[in-house]
Amino acid sequence: MTYDVGYRFAQALDPSGLDTIAACLHAIQAAAKDCRNAGKPFESDPAVVLLAQHLGAVATTTMPDRPALRTLCGDALAEIARTPLLTLLAARGVDHDADAKRTFHTEARRALKRLADALHLERGRYDIRVCAGGPAVSGEVILHGDELYCQVSIGGFGPGEILFRRCRGRSDYVGERNHWARMTELVDHVRLAARIAREIGLACLPESQPRLVA
Structure with a gap:
């Protein structure tokens, strides 16, 4: 050569x-x-x-000149700080990006743990697992409890990144009718918990828990 x-x-x-x-x-x-x-x-x-x-x-x-570029970088950092990481990942996608996909799985697990806490699900009565899938998909992060199946993915087939439905135990992978939510709703986990409880009829929220008005 x-x-x-x-x-x-x-x-x-x-x-x-x-x-x-x-x-x-x-x-x-x-x-x-x-x-x-x-x-x-x-x-x-x-x-x-x-x-x-x-x-x-x-x-x-x-x-632009250096001061203007520094201002633009500062503005971009402020915008990133205002936009949760899960929302950013959902907007850009994680397919064929192993680092982004791994970050999505980590952040989604944390978000679902906060959602489970907001729903007052007892420890040991649910599990959170990851179905990674191949490099061309985001995979799914799943919260599966005795009465709730909730799945988070990016670029799925439904009208939102979050699928949730009522189920009958952790061996029930079909459940009842599917409901959908956007990734931005997972950021406010208390509000999403109230919506899930209302739409699928969960009785796990205490009476003091704020609920959405239909």
Whole structure:
């Protein structure tokens, strides 16, 4: 196999075709590969440094100035803080992204545990499990109790990410009629608990528990 280990120098001297951030990043990555092929250090390579400086120049001309960028980053962080992680994952999807899928399973388990507490389900009278599925799907996180089956998934076949129905024990995987809720409703687990209890006829909430008005 032959390597064109000199190409990075020619490109660094004439980067006229590198007019986007994506193109510049690709050139820097290719230059790093050339360095490995030539057995040269990456950090001190003059072609890599020139290409990195060109990237900075392109970014300066295509984006707002530094103070404006810092403001935009701060605004983005504030928006992320206002948007729960489960809602973000539901919006973007987790298929073919192992890290996002693993995060979804963890967050959904926590959310279902809070829902079980809001429903005053006794420990030992329900379980929470994960059906991971293949890489192209989110899998399902399931809360299964003596009277409630609740399943959370992303990109399912129903009109929402949360399916819930009344069941007759933890061996009942069919249950009664399906009900649906959006992922955003799982964030307010107390309100969702009241809705579930009302719609499927659970009697597990105490009288002091607020209930939704039909």
